[in-house]
Amino acid sequence: MDWSMLADPDILMVLTLQGLVRGAMYALMGIGLSLIFGILGVVNFAHGELFMLGSYVMYLVVSILGMPFYFGIAAAAIVVFGCGVLIERGLIEQLRRRAGRDWISDSFVLTIGLAVVLQNLAHLIFSSRQYGVAELVEGSVPFGDMEISVERLAILGFACLAVLLLWTFMKFTRIGKAIRAAAQNAEAAETLGIDVRNLFTVTFGLGAALAGVAGALLISIYPASPTVGAEPLLKSFAVVVLGGLGNVSGAIAAGLLLGVLEAFTIFVASDGWQNVLTAYLVILVLLLRPAGLFVMQGKRA
Amino acid sequence: MGESVSARAAPDGTAPIARNPDAPGVRLRKRAIVKIGLLVLLAIFLPPFFDDRYLTTIFISVVFFGILGAIYDLMVGYAGLNNFGFAGVLAIGAYSSALCQLNFGTSAWSGLLIGGGVAGAIGLLTGLITLRLRGLYLGLMTFFVGETIRLTISNLPQYTRGTLGLTVAPFENILGLDFSRGANPLNYYYLLVVLGAAIMLFMNWLVRSKAGLVWRALKEDETAARTLRLRATRWKLLNFTIASSLTGVMGSFYAHYLGVLSPLPSEFGVGRTVEVLTVAYVGGRGTLWGSFFAAALLIGIQEYFRGLGAWRLVLFGVLLILVMIFVPKGLARFKRLLQ
Numbered sequence: 001m002d003w004s005m006l007a008d009p010d011i012l013m014v015l016t017l018q019g020l021v022r023g024a025m026y027a028l029m030g031i032g033l034s035l036i037f038g039i040l041g042v043v044n045f046a047h048g049e050l051f052m053l054g055s056y057v058m059y060l061v062v063s064i065l066g067m068p069f070y071f072g073i074a075a076a077a078i079v080v081f082g083c084g085v086l087i088e089r090g091l092i093e094q095l096r097r098r099a100g101r102d103w104i105s106d107s108f109v110l111t112i113g114l115a116v117v118l119q120n121l122a123h124l125i126f127s128s129r130q131y132g133v134a135e136l137v138e139g140s141v142p143f144g145d146m147e148i149s150v151e152r153l154a155i156l157g158f159a160c161l162a163v164l165l166l167w168t169f170m171k172f173t174r175i176g177k178a179i180r181a182a183a184q185n186a187e188a189a190e191t192l193g194i195d196v197r198n199l200f201t202v203t204f205g206l207g208a209a210l211a212g213v214a215g216a217l218l219i220s221i222y223p224a225s226p227t228v229g230a231e232p233l234l235k236s237f238a239v240v241v242l243g244g245l246g247n248v249s250g251a252i253a254a255g256l257l258l259g260v261l262e263a264f265t266i267f268v269a270s271d272g273w274q275n276v277l278t279a280y281l282v283i284l285v286l287l288l289r290p291a292g293l294f295v296m297q298g299k300r301a
Numbered sequence: 302m303g304e305s306v307s308a309r310a311a312p313d314g315t316a317p318i319a320r321n322p323d324a325p326g327v328r329l330r331k332r333a334i335v336k337i338g339l340l341v342l343l344a345i346f347l348p349p350f351f352d353d354r355y356l357t358t359i360f361i362s363v364v365f366f367g368i369l370g371a372i373y374d375l376m377v378g379y380a381g382l383n384n385f386g387f388a389g390v391l392a393i394g395a396y397s398s399a400l401c402q403l404n405f406g407t408s409a410w411s412g413l414l415i416g417g418g419v420a421g422a423i424g425l426l427t428g429l430i431t432l433r434l435r436g437l438y439l440g441l442m443t444f445f446v447g448e449t450i451r452l453t454i455s456n457l458p459q460y461t462r463g464t465l466g467l468t469v470a471p472f473e474n475i476l477g478l479d480f481s482r483g484a485n486p487l488n489y490y491y492l493l494v495v496l497g498a499a500i501m502l503f504m505n506w507l508v509r510s511k512a513g514l515v516w517r518a519l520k521e522d523e524t525a526a527r528t529l530r531l532r533a534t535r536w537k538l539l540n541f542t543i544a545s546s547l548t549g550v551m552g553s554f555y556a557h558y559l560g561v562l563s564p565l566p567s568e569f570g571v572g573r574t575v576e577v578l579t580v581a582y583v584g585g586r587g588t589l590w591g592s593f594f595a596a597a598l599l600i601g602i603q604e605y606f607r608g609l610g611a612w613r614l615v616l617f618g619v620l621l622i623l624v625m626i627f628v629p630k631g632l633a634r635f636k637r638l639l640q
Contacts, residue, residue: 043437094626105383106625108440109582112575113621120614230566234448241441272456279449286442287430 023259386447424545
C-alpha cells in the first residue's frame, strides 16, 4: 500500500465522493430505521427486505416497462410505502395489541420472521438471479487520473432530494408536526387529540419508503436479488447506533461519515475489511457513547 | 424444591414462568420424570430402529438444534437476555477446537473443552461490555459482536481459510467406536445424545438453583430485583458466560461432525441465529425442553417439504410470526391441552 497516494488531491476527492454516495444510501436507510424506532420503538429487522422490494420495483419499471428512472424511484417509494402500511397494520399493531410490556423485544423477533418470509418469497418469485440496470445516467467526470461517473453523482443528488422532501414534510405539514410531537412524547400527543395509531402506520410507511428509495437508487450497484438487503441492513443498524437510536439528523451525519470512512478503508486495506471496521466501530460507540456520536451525554434525542 | 421455586418466583401465580402452578409439585415431578424418561428412551431406540444414514442425520439435526434452542432459552426465557450474535459464539467454539487440532495437534475430544472454554471466555468478555446495556441496546450490541466474529474469521484466510472452508478432522476413535467419516453416523448421534443429556441436566439443575431464581426475578422486574440488592449485572454475566460456554461445546461438536467450516451467514451468521431463535421461541420461552419439540416440528416440516424449496423457509417465517402474535408462550402452551 502506497500511503503517499492519499496525498493526491484528486484521489482524495474521488474517494470522498465515492464515500458520500455510499454514505447517502446508508443515511437513507438509517433515517428510515431511526424514524420507525423513534416513534414506534420497533427495531425493524426487515428493513433490508424493504430495500430489496424497492430495487425490484425499480427494475420492473425501468427495464420491463421502459419508463424513465425517476418514475422508477417514485414507484418504489409509493409501493414500498404501501407495503410498510400493510406490515404495520397487519402485524406490528396486532403484536402491540396482544403482547404486553415486553412487546418491543418481541417485535424485533417478529420482524426477523417477516424478513425470512419476504426474502424467500422473492426467491420463489424471481429466483436467485440478479436483476440489474446497467447505468441510469451515462458519462463520467474526470479527476486527474481518476474519474467518477455522473450516475454516482446523480444518486447522491436524488438521495439529498429525498432527505430534503422528508425534512419539508416533517417541518411544515400537519402530519409531520404530529410525528415530531409523538416522537417527543407519544402519550402527551395522544392527550392533545393526535391519532397516534394512524401516526404509527404513516411513520412505518415513511421509513419503509425511504428504504425503498435507497434500493431503487442503488440498483446499478446492488442489482435486485433476494439477499440484496443483507448488507444495507447491517449498515443501517450501524448508522442508527452511531447516530443514536431514534435520532434522525444523527443518522444522516453518521451515514455520510461511515460511507467516507469505508471508501477510504477499501482503498487502504482491501474489500471486505470495511465491514470489519464498521462492526468494531459500532461496538466501540455502544461501549463509550451508547447515546450516539452526536448527542451530548445525558441528553436524549 | 420444585414447588417452592414457582411459589417464590410468582407470588400471585400469574407469572408465565411458573411451570404448572395449579398442579401439586410432587405429582408434577413424577409425571415429568416419566415423560422425560420416555423421551430419552425414544431418543435412544428410535434411530437404530430405522438405521438409515439419511434419517440418522435428521435425528442428529433435531437433537442438535434442540440443544442449541434450549441454551438460547436459558438466556432469553430465564434471564430475558437476547443474544443476536449467538451464531458467532457457535463459530468461536467450532473454530477454536478445529484450529487447535490443526495447529497444536490437540484431540477433538479435548476440543470440546477447548471450544467451551474459549467461547465461555469470549462470552464473558462480550457480557462484560454488553450487559450494562438494556433491552434493544443489548440486542444490537450482541448482533454486532456476532457479525464481528464472523467477519473477522472471514477476513483472515491465512489462518481460517475464510470462505474457502476449513477442513476439520473427525473425532478420534474411542472405546472401540468408529467416528471416521465413512462410519455409521449413529455413533455421532449417540455422542450428541450423551452430550445433550449432560447439558440439559446441568441447565435443568441450574434454572432450579438459586441462580435460576435470581434470573427470573431480574427478568420480571430488574428495578425491583436491584432494590433487593441483587447484583443484576453479575448474575446476568453468569448466565451469559455459561450459555456461551455450552454453545462453544456444541460448536466444537459441530465442527468435527460436519468436517468443513465456512463463515457464511447461513452457517455462522444471522441465518443460523434466526434458526436457533425460532426453535427457542416456537418451543416456548422458559421451558428448556420445549426446544426439542420445536426442533422436531421445524426440522420435520423442513425435511418433509424438501421439494418445496424456498417455500419451507416461508413456512418457517410465517410460523415464527404467528407464534409471536398469537402464541407468545410457544408450543409449551399446547402441552396442557394434551394432558
